[in-house]
Amino acid sequence: MMQHSLWHCSISMIFIIPLIMLPFTTDASEKLVEDLFQYIDAHQDDFVQELKDWIAIPSDSSDPQLREELIRMVEVTAQRIKTLGATVQQVDMGFETLHGGQKIKFPPAILAALGNDPTKATVCFYGHVDVQPAKKEDGWKTDPYTLTEVNGNLYGRGATDNKGPVLAWINAIETYISLKKDIPVNLKFIIEGVEETGSPGLEELIKEHKEFFSDVDYVVISDNVWLSRKPALTYGTRGNAYFFVEVESGKKDLHSGTFGGIIHEAMRDLVYLLANLVDSTGRILIPGIYDDVPPVTEEEQKLYENIDFDIEEHKNNTEVNSFLYSTKEEILQHMWRYPSLSIHGIEGGFAGTGTKTVIPSKVIGKFSIRQAPNMQIPVVEEQVKKYLEEVFAKLNSPNKLKVSLEIGAMPWVANVNDPQYEAAKIAIRKVFGVMPDMIRDGSTIPLARIFQDLTKKKVMMLPIGGADDGEHSQNEKLSRSNYIQGTKVFAVFFSELPKLHEDSLTKSNQKKPKISQLIGS
Incomplete structure (x- = not known):
């Protein structure tokens, strides 16, 4: 991962404000979005301050000396989710055996639920609050555990991976509650503290708590970044x-x-x-x-044609002399x-x-x-x-x-026409004024496949981080713009999903044969 100077303007800053305010479906929905946006903009300093508080906790899951800090970070997260009115369970994940035989406690995992209206769709959000190792002497221009804003970028370990997105999701929920608006979906959380060390025990946790996921319709993961300057939705990983x-x-x-x-x-x-x-x-x-x-299908080939990807810029960002392939389509296909x-x-x-x-x-x-x-x-x-x-x-x-x-x-791939993707496309369009790039991720995010296989639910990756955020590297950051606009995307996603979910159920029921067709007339 390339190191980026703090003193340049983030490429994601191009989308600080919506390019186009497209018409919404009804006056009521337009008013709701307007209220949501106004509240989020008015409270963005509060949101940044809370992110600063979270970044200050050195929740490095690879360092046994910081295990108590990691456990504290999970506790802070659990208490924060409780303030939303959610029921929160901290699940004991057992012990980790270190080299030499010493055993230390794993941080607990969080399972939380907010709302149980059977007429609403249920969305489960996955996130993690542990981070990669970080030391000032490794090449950081600022203290990695002191969130520092420079040129609109919020620098700190965990800013984009993954404390920023977790808080953005929480902030979106809090916005509805503060405005005394009905949250259009039921919400669940699964938050862990050892993602950066391979998520030990998470697969077993999901298996043992099948009942928790039984009413979930969609799983949303926000643990990756865009490809370029444009917002993106991820539908596959290697x-x-x-x-x-x-x-x-x-x-x-x-x-x-x-x-x-x-x-x-x-x-x-x-x-x-x-x-x-x-x-x-x-x-x-x-x-x-x-x-x-x-083989590459015709539908997939069209997705590559519309993706915003600058080969020279990507080459400069990676600091290599050349790529093995010369066209955008070839490079993206061999990446993904x-x-x-x-x-x-x-x-x-x-x-x-x-x-x-x-x-x-x-x-x-x-x-x-x-x-x-x-x-x-x-x-x-x-x-x-x-x-x-x-x-x-x-x-x-x-x-x-x-x-x-x-x-x-295992690799993972999703259907980009599923309701959760359609709702996210609309949300991104309403916030940023553009349709998102539909991208894959060349890296491996096992949880997407694990959730899909074990829960049998529809999974989506909805990133809010920029391509230059530098997750895992020195000077990791999340732009203030992406943090605040990402919060808006999540909030609008909640309001757009119900209609698409209902339409999907209607179409599914129409495809089912009637009883008379099954037994004969």
């Missing part, structure tokens, strides 16, 4: 199969002067294996890996819907400064394959292991080879 390739030549490291040239070196074998995974064009060399990749293989590093070899003439006895190569929709983890695992074993056999090496799958996360 999967991730992360592999370790271990080669062992003996029980101890050796001196290259004494043993170099007379043994089969583990590092040499490993480098050969890694070099045969992918060619210079980026094509994966593992046989069969592309067999289950679906085709598999890719990346080599991440080697464990066990000498990696320090200076020189060290050692022959490591055991080395572990690490690489991952981002999977396209339809690709299955067990199939990919079998293909990878078979191929590497065949390549290794050609070396005639006496060394030991072990290939293991460390992470297996």
